Amino acid sequence: xxxxxxWVPVAEIRRALDGxxxxxxxxxxxxxxxxxxxxxxxxxxxxxxxxxxxxxxDVVSWxxxxxxxxxxxxxxxxxxxxxxxxxxxxxAALIGIGLLDEDLVHRLRRIDGLPGHPDVHTPHMPFxxxxxxxxxxxxxxxxxxxxxxxxxRRVFVLTGDGELQEGQxxxxxxxxxxxxxxxxxxxxxxxxxxxxxxxxxVNDLGDLAAKFASFGWAVLRCDGNDVAALQETCRERAESYxxxxxxxxxxxxxxxxxxxxxxxxxxxxxxRYLFHSGAPSPADYASAHAELxxxxxxxxxxxxxxxxxxxxxxxxxPKPASTGPRLPxxxxxxxxxxxxxxxxxxAFDADxxxxxxxxPFSQAYPDRFVECGxxxxxxxxxxxxxxxxxLLPFVHSFSCFLHARPNEQIYNNATEGRKVVYVGSLAGxxxxxxxxxxxxxxxxxxxxxxxxxxxxxxxxAAETRAAVDFCVATPLSVYLRLxxxxxxxxxxxxxxxxLELGRGxxxxxxxxxxxxxxxxxxxxxxxxxxxxxAADGVDLTVVELPWLNRVDxxxxxxxxxxxxxxxxxxxxFVRGGQADVLARTLAELRLTDPPAFRGIGITEVPxxxxxxxxxxxxxxxxxxxxxAVRAEVAGKSEPGPFDVTLRH
Numbered sequence: 001x002x003x004x005x006x007w008v009p010v011a012e013i014r015r016a017l018d019g020x021x022x023x024x025x026x027x028x029x030x031x032x033x034x035x036x037x038x039x040x041x042x043x044x045x046x047x048x049x050x051x052x053x054x055x056x057x058d059v060v061s062w063x064x065x066x067x068x069x070x071x072x073x074x075x076x077x078x079x080x081x082x083x084x085x086x087x088x089x090x091x092a093a094l095i096g097i098g099l100l101d102e103d104l105v106h107r108l109r110r111i112d113g114l115p116g117h118p119d120v121h122t123p124h125m126p127f128x129x130x131x132x133x134x135x136x137x138x139x140x141x142x143x144x145x146x147x148x149x150x151x152x153r154r155v156f157v158l159t160g161d162g163e164l165q166e167g168q169x170x171x172x173x174x175x176x177x178x179x180x181x182x183x184x185x186x187x188x189x190x191x192x193x194x195x196x197x198x199x200x201x202v203n204d205l206g207d208l209a210a211k212f213a214s215f216g217w218a219v220l221r222c223d224g225n226d227v228a229a230l231q232e233t234c235r236e237r238a239e240s241y242x243x244x245x246x247x248x249x250x251x252x253x254x255x256x257x258x259x260x261x262x263x264x265x266x267x268x269x270x271x272r273y274l275f276h277s278g279a280p281s282p283a284d285y286a287s288a289h290a291e292l293x294x295x296x297x298x299x300x301x302x303x304x305x306x307x308x309x310x311x312x313x314x315x316x317x318p319k320p321a322s323t324g325p326r327l328p329x330x331x332x333x334x335x336x337x338x339x340x341x342x343x344x345x346x347a348f349d350a351d352x353x354x355x356x357x358x359x360p361f362s363q364a365y366p367d368r369f370v371e372c373g374x375x376x377x378x379x380x381x382x383x384x385x386x387x388x389x390x391l392l393p394f395v396h397s398f399s400c401f402l403h404a405r406p407n408e409q410i411y412n413n414a415t416e417g418r419k420v421v422y423v424g425s426l427a428g429x430x431x432x433x434x435x436x437x438x439x440x441x442x443x444x445x446x447x448x449x450x451x452x453x454x455x456x457x458x459x460x461a462a463e464t465r466a467a468v469d470f471c472v473a474t475p476l477s478v479y480l481r482l483x484x485x486x487x488x489x490x491x492x493x494x495x496x497x498x499l500e501l502g503r504g505x506x507x508x509x510x511x512x513x514x515x516x517x518x519x520x521x522x523x524x525x526x527x528x529x530x531x532x533x534a535a536d537g538v539d540l541t542v543v544e545l546p547w548l549n550r551v552d553x554x555x556x557x558x559x560x561x562x563x564x565x566x567x568x569x570x571x572x573f574v575r576g577g578q579a580d581v582l583a584r585t586l587a588e589l590r591l592t593d594p595p596a597f598r599g600i601g602i603t604e605v606p607x608x609x610x611x612x613x614x615x616x617x618x619x620x621x622x623x624x625x626x627x628a629v630r631a632e633v634a635g636k637s638e639p640g641p642f643d644v645t646l647r648h
Contacts, residue, residue, distance in 0.1 A: 003282045006289065006310040007040040007105055008033045008296075013096040020303045023066050027227045029303070031061040032296035034092040035257045036310075037105055039288055041088050043279050044316045045108040047433050048116065050261055051254040051275045053089030055191040055225070056158060058257075059250055060086070060093050062230045063156055063187075072099045072124055077153050078142060080126050082135020083160035083189065084117040084437065085276075091122075099124050106313060111609030111617060115435035119608070130437040131405045132374055133166030135159060136186060140176055143183045156185045162194025162351065165203050165373040170211075173245075177216030182243040189224065191254040193263055194374065195351050196276050202351055203373030212247045224250025225257070257295065260288040272354070324486035327520070328425040330461040331482060332357025334468040335394065336364050342472060346386055348372055348379050350397040355484070356425045358396060380406035380413065380420075387418035392472065399424030399440030399481060403447050414451045414477060421471045422447075423480045427457070428571035429606055430485040430521055432614030439606040440481075445576025447479045448549035454501065455548040457481040457519040457571075462496035463546065470499050481519070481548065483571070485611065488524035494544075502552035504545035504559075511539040512564040513633055514595070515625075518546050518578065522571050525615065528622030533629055540629060548578045551585050560586060563595040565632050569625060570601035577601060598632060600625070 013033050020026040035057055042048030063079055070076030081090055091114050094100040100114075100123060107113025118125045127138050139155045146152060159169065176184055188208065192199050199205060209219045218241035222229040230250070237246050254273060255261030261275045261284075280288060297307050339345040339361065346368045347361050353371065362369040372379035376397055383393035395402070402424045403410075413420050427440045444455055454476050458464040464482070471478045497505050504516070507523065508530055517526050523544060530540040543559065545551065560566060566586075568579040579599030586594055600619065607617040615621040619628070 003285055005040055005044055005313045005315075007313060008036050008308065009311050010096060010098065010102045012309055016300060016305065019305045024227045024231060025299065025303060027058070027061045027065050029296065029299045030065060030096060031057045031227070032257065032292065032299055034061065034089065034096050036289070036292045036296060037092040037095070038088050039280070039285065039292060040313070041092065041105060041108040043285050044106060044313065045110070045433065046279045046316070047277060048088045048108060048279065049085040049277055050088070050280065051193070051263070051273060052083065052085035052160070052189070052191070053087070053092075054258060054261060055252040055254045055256050056086040056189045057089050057093075058225050058227055059158065059187055059189065059230065059252075060089055062227055062234070064093055064097055066231070067234050068156070069153070075151055075153060077156070078126060079156040079158075080135065081118055081158045082129065083132065083158060083163045084129030085160065086158065086189070087115070087117050090118070094124055109433040109608060111607055111613040113609075115608040116433050117435045117437045119435060128437060131166070131376070131401050132160070132163040133168035136169055136172035136176070139184055140172065140181065143181050146183070152183065154183050154185065156187060158187050158189055160194065161188055161190045161192060161205060162199050162202070162374055164188065164205055164208070165375050167375065167377060173212065173215035173217060176245040180243055181245045182241070184245040185237060186245070186247045188247060188249045189252055190249050191252045191263065193254045193273050193276070196272050196354050198271070201271065202371050203375065208249055216244070218244045218246035219249070220246060221249040221251065224252035258288045258291050260284055260291060324488055324492055325461045326484060326486055327458065327461070327464050327482045328355065328357035328484055330357070330464045331423065331468065331480075332360050334465045336360045338468055338472055339365055339368065342392070344390070344392040345472070346370065346391050346393050348383055348393055348395045350374060350376050350379050350401065352397055352425070355398065356396040356423065376401055376405040377409050380409035383420045384409070384413040384416065384418050387413065387420055388416075392419065392421070394421045394423055394471070396423045396425070398438060399427040399443050400438050403440065403443035403479070407446055410447065411450055414453055417452070419475065419477050421478045421480065423482065425482045426484045427481040428483050428519065428521055429602065429614055429618060429620070430483070430611050432607060432609050432611060435608040436606045441572050441602050441606050442576070443479070443481065444548045444572050444578065448576065448581070450477070453477040453479060454550055455479045455481060457483070457546050457548055459518065459520055459523050459544055459546065460487050460492040460494060460496070463499075466496045466499050483519050483521055485521060487520040490527045491520045491524050499546070500552075502547050502550040503555040504543050504547075506541060507544050508540065508542040510541035512541075512562065513538060513567070513629060514541040514543060514559065514563040514565065515567045515569060515629065516543045516545050516578075516582070517569045518544060518548060519571055522569050522620070525620060525622045525625055526569060529625040529629065532622060532626040536630065538629060538633055545578065549581055551581055553585060553589060556582065556585055557589055557591065560589075560591060560595050566595040566597050567629065567632060568599045569620070570599065571620075572601055574599050574601035574603055596632070600628060
């Protein structure tokens, strides 16, 4: 973006806080100023959650400025977000009150900056977010620990309304009331939109107040974007219900405080909210910035303060153009085509219809599209019931949520011999901007041992179409692992060959140094590494093996007999992935002269940042892979704690 970006320095926020005595006006001013910085941070980062951050901004501002006692200290009141999508807003507030360094306002979603979702390595983030619904339980654990340690403080947790579709929230309520946890207050950011569309259309929550009350909780309700109403509601909570856990249902507007982003600006026939994630266009940025600055200056002027002085930031590094196909979109089109000739196919979704490529299917076959909301365990078990009746369920979510939350349900379906196709988008390290909660790099290990389930990762558009055909034709269940980052041109140009279970193909014929990988991310970097190595006279053979938990022994034997070094590169943790499968198979083959074997993959919790930053942080860039191959050829590589060597 070439549009100049402007933000509010902390000194200006401090001037407003010091110059306004009335707590309501002071909070309104602070919320207005943090909204300007939310817009700046997300726009500069190129992605982030505007709508959720702005809907919660008034709640967060009131709590930190007025309600929390000694926030940021070990014994002070504790606040954290369970929903996580409001992270830019929380960061902006913490920067504004001096609990985070001011320079971090420029480093949202960058390496060593502020992760896309809350992470404990960021100061004053007590918990990581992940699959939704864990916050209330973690708050209860804090309260139990405080009681055992002889301290008492209040704990405030923010949840989303869509988040309440996740079953763990409801498991958490009864014991909080049973243990008289008056220290606990849950605030529901009830903006009525989950991800990109209306909660009521996805999976209506019904009477929230009655549900919480039925578990023995005190229930209060207010306009969550009205600071005076928040003040009164917090006072009532403290005075009327000191010994009971309480929920404040804060009715908010997604994108509140700015007409450009406010859900109230949507037309009556619009189903999709456009500002859940991603960065605004230059026109939307300019419009929203003008609105927010005007609103903030009106508050300051009414308080007798001078107009704002904003700081213009240097432009962010330009993001590289993304022109390659995105596999979830290709997949969605292929599934529609397949469903036209196979009426057994039914698609299940967990609140990610856009990101999983299912909009075309939902429009073409509405009777065969089941939106389950944020309830992955329920979705997978429903799919098992559908399979029992002879239909073919395709089950969708982000890979990070699909392999983990309903893992027991996936295994249960497998023990019943039911065929289900599980399709996980956003697989692997990239995109890294959302942070580790959304980087699925343990999914192969979590699902690879499930009986009669094949893990398949296509490399490009043509292979994705072939993978859909395989998923329908095979008697096995399949976990289809889809990378969401754009496919590099070098990989998309490879096309596809017929998929044979456990067998791969040579993408670049070369010498006896052989690198095996799968998926667009790894194969793109390996092909780049091969070009770098060619200049050194190392002719790297690059092989694609899209089967991550299966290998044909004869195919591997033929490959190994022609190789001196075999290097497996994974878009996954090194434990429990493809390298382990190949190493075990090679060991069991007992070849006379096996190749030296090395596995390269992710060895720590994945880092948040740009694609280039994340690949470099984990040693998976083309240049780093080339260095690893050079070391292997020279015999200078030392096996790390996760490497495997078969040559004696």
